[in-house]
Amino acid sequence: TERTLVLIKPDGVSRGLIGEIIRRIERKGLALVALDLRNATREVAAGHYAEHEGKPFYGDLLDFITSGPVVAAIVEGPRAIAAWRQIAGGTDPVEKATPGTIRGDFALETQNNLVHGSDSPESAAREIALWFPGR
Numbered sequence: 001t002e003r004t005l006v007l008i009k010p011d012g013v014s015r016g017l018i019g020e021i022i023r024r025i026e027r028k029g030l031a032l033v034a035l036d037l038r039n040a041t042r043e044v045a046a047g048h049y050a051e052h053e054g055k056p057f058y059g060d061l062l063d064f065i066t067s068g069p070v071v072a073a074i075v076e077g078p079r080a081i082a083a084w085r086q087i088a089g090g091t092d093p094v095e096k097a098t099p100g101t102i103r104g105d106f107a108l109e110t111q112n113n114l115v116h117g118s119d120s121p122e123s124a125a126r127e128i129a130l131w132f133p134g135r
């Protein structure tokens, strides 16, 4: 079994998509082992997106992710990292995400793409320690 860090970004929360997204996680057979609605601090946001520091969209990305509450979750199951990325869809909701995925069904813009998921076991460990210290 494997763990991944899932975020429902502020656009997903403000658009009332928490239930829809959680439903898809559960329907896939993945388990929620931690779940929390909170406002991300600038520090956590910067830590989360450290790999993007210096990119043209970095400042806007930090403003966006701290613009309102997010849902942070630890999701667990066999191949949870890839399984979540499959149901989330590709980063660009139009060019990469396919219909039937969360981004493919509900998003239009690359920044406001509703959700985040860890991209490797190393990222998952780092991100879980950042969002859920001690878990």
Ligand code: ATP
Binding pocket: 057, 061, 090, 091, 110, 111, 112, 113, 115, 116, 117, 118, 119
């Ligand atoms: P996430 O890490 O949120 O799951 P990802 O791994 O699919 O997304 P990354 O390339 O790590 O994508 O980018 C992180 C986030 O930064 C994206 O989800 C998106 O919100 C934002 N982003 C990425 N590329 C762009 C871009 N070209 N313009 C605006 N925002 C972007």
